[in-house]
Amino acid sequence: MGKDSKPKEAASKGKSKQAASGGDESTSKGKGKSGKSSDELGTCTYVKARHILCEKQGRINEAYKKLEEGWLSNGDKVPPAEFAKVAQEYSECPSGKKGGDLGWFPRGKMAGPFQEVAFNTPVGATTAPFKSTHGYHIILCEGRKN
Template sequence: MAKTRELLKQIKDGADFATLAKANSSCPSAQKGGDLGFFSRGRMVPAFEKAAFELKVGQVSDIVETQFGYHIIKLTDRKDAVVKTFEQAKDDIIKMLAQKKQGELVKEYIDSLKAKANIAYL
């Protein structure tokens, strides 16, 4: 926690967030300077999400504790949610339903193979 406090102080004093993230973060996003990209509500753990969505562009959060550790969040950009029309979403819906059905069929096939197989553990 002391290290996280020191990093937050450095950021608030003008240090580059991305440089500090690359050097100090254990998150896979560290390689990208801590950039998580855009994410919508429901994608992150509650404490992290709450802190992130309360920020304005350019703001840095206080220290956020989650089950994964301590986090400092900097909001660099925000996109408004986009609601697609059915026509815009139709191809994505078809693809998603086809993938779901394919997964179900593969599972059924594997289950049928297991039921027919004579498997002995030695």
């Protein structure tokens, strides 16, 4: 499930802070049907993601610190199963019970900053904490497709 989307590429390179700020990384190995790269950040139609949502900035920072200590500080990607454990522990969103799994969602479904960050995060990358209208988030992008 979800494994038949795009292959995980070297685009994420573990640089989570760039992903959260909109990032300046892009991929050029897409297999778009129209000749354009379907993997370029911000151009896909659907994203599969997990997230952690906290009302307080201090709590989201605690969750991010756990991710940093385990993987991000070494430049590693956070495995989805491990991200799910942190989401279950820290997320205040109902999706937290499912490990923060939001499944596949189309462009236009999520609110402003969340959508912008989700659609501009490379597959496999974890964002730094950021604020939206609902609170503070961390996103793990698991897939992209058109």
